[in-house]
Amino acid sequence: MAEPVLELDELTVKFHLKRGELKAVDGVSLKVRRGETFGLVGESGSGKSVTARTIMRLLPNPPAEIAGGRVVYEGRDIYDLDEREMRALRGREIAMVFQEPMSALNPVFTVATQIGDVLRTNLGMSKAEARERTVELLSMVGIPSPHSRIDSFVHEFSGGMRQRVMLAMALSCDPKFLIADEPTTALDVTIQATILELIGRMIEEKGMSLLFITHNLGVVAHACDTIGVMYASHLVELADKEEIFSNPQHPYTLGLLNSIPRLDQQQRYLTPITGTVCNMIDPPRGCKFHPRCAHAMDVCRQTVPEFREIAPGHFSACHLNDMR
Ligand code: SF4
Numbered sequence: 042m043a044e045p046v047l048e049l050d051e052l053t054v055k056f057h058l059k060r061g062e063l064k065a066v067d068g069v070s071l072k073v074r075r076g077e078t079f080g081l082v083g084e085s086g087s088g089k090s091v092t093a094r095t096i097m098r099l100l101p102n103p104p105a106e107i108a109g110g111r112v113v114y115e116g117r118d119i120y121d122l123d124e125r126e127m128r129a130l131r132g133r134e135i136a137m138v139f140q141e142p143m144s145a146l147n148p149v150f151t152v153a154t155q156i157g158d159v160l161r162t163n164l165g166m167s168k169a170e171a172r173e174r175t176v177e178l179l180s181m182v183g184i185p186s187p188h189s190r191i192d193s194f195v196h197e198f199s200g201g202m203r204q205r206v207m208l209a210m211a212l213s214c215d216p217k218f219l220i221a222d223e224p225t226t227a228l229d230v231t232i233q234a235t236i237l238e239l240i241g242r243m244i245e246e247k248g249m250s251l252l253f254i255t256h257n258l259g260v261v262a263h264a265c266d267t268i269g270v271m272y273a274s275h276l277v278e279l280a281d282k283e284e285i286f287s288n289p290q291h292p293y294t295l296g297l298l299n300s301i302p303r304l305d306q307q308q309r310y311l312t313p314i315t316g317t318v319c320n321m322i323d324p325p326r327g328c329k330f331h332p333r334c335a336h337a338m339d340v341c342r343q344t345v346p347e348f349r350e351i352a353p354g355h356f357s358a359c360h361l362n363d364m365r
Pocket residue numbers: 291292293328329330331332334335336337338341346358359360361
């Protein structure tokens with residue numbers, strides 16, 4: 042088994058807000074190995090994007106606080122690095138694709154300027170070299186007529202093309218690790234499929250590791266080797282993709298699977314998960330999923346279930362595991 046490139050060890054992130062303290066990530070541990078594609082799945086508000094931004098050290102402190110745990114990249118705790126070392130890590134080692142390119146890219150600069158700046162700052166390229174490389178990158182991600190489109194502004198591209206520009210920028214310095222935070226959520230399904238196929242091809246060609254964040258289990262079914270399921274700041278299940286789809290153990294994972302159309306099963310109706318994600322400033326005691334769980338028992342309302350290995354490589358946090 043390849044060695045881990047990225048390791049989260051009991052990571053805990055809090056936000057100090059006027060209304061109170063919000064624990065957005067609570068004791069999350071996971072490993073992403075070299076060349077692995079890891080899907081982090083869950084509803085909005087589960088803590089997926091906060092996890093991604095914590096890895097990139099993009100959370101403002103205050104209000105955010107790393108209240109515990111470590112983020113280890115290639116053997117180094119990234120929270121021990123100084124700003125100069127962290128800047129060198131971002132882009133060249135770890136890059137990120139955001140959900141909404143319109144807010145991640147700058148509307149007042151052309152694509153040539155924005156990608157060129159990254160290349161000149163991180164790789165020391167001249168203006169001419171950066172321009173030539175930007176054309177190559179735009180062509181690589183499938184932007185037609187890259188020589189002319191390079192001088193366009195972001196608003197002159199369609200949604201799918203903007204996401205390609207974002208991907209070109211993320212790949213510009215040949216990172217070893219890519220974080221894709223809901224990169225296809227704002228796109229229609231046909232463009233979604235093209236972007237997913239493009240990300241998959243880039244990952245394979247460049248031998249990168251990928252942390253893919255999404256609320257859609259259907260998307261990770263195609264894109265990922267390993268799947269971690271998050272609910273209300275906790276990692277509640279983790280296993281390889283086949284195991285998650287064929288033998289899910291956590292009621293929340295089952296709920297997610299029952300709420301998506303499956304081509305491998307005859308379903309007349311989809312079954313949604315009842316209720317909504319709990320108030321994270323005042324979460325319920327015990328298992329945070331218990332108000333929505335059809336299997337909830339007394340112990341679930343009192344005690345947080347332990348996240349433990351229930352079969353080789355398959356982890357789950359549920360009191361039902363103690364009864365199997
Ligand atoms: Fe449901 Fe209890 Fe398991 Fe939580 S611990 S998912 S409430 S059975």
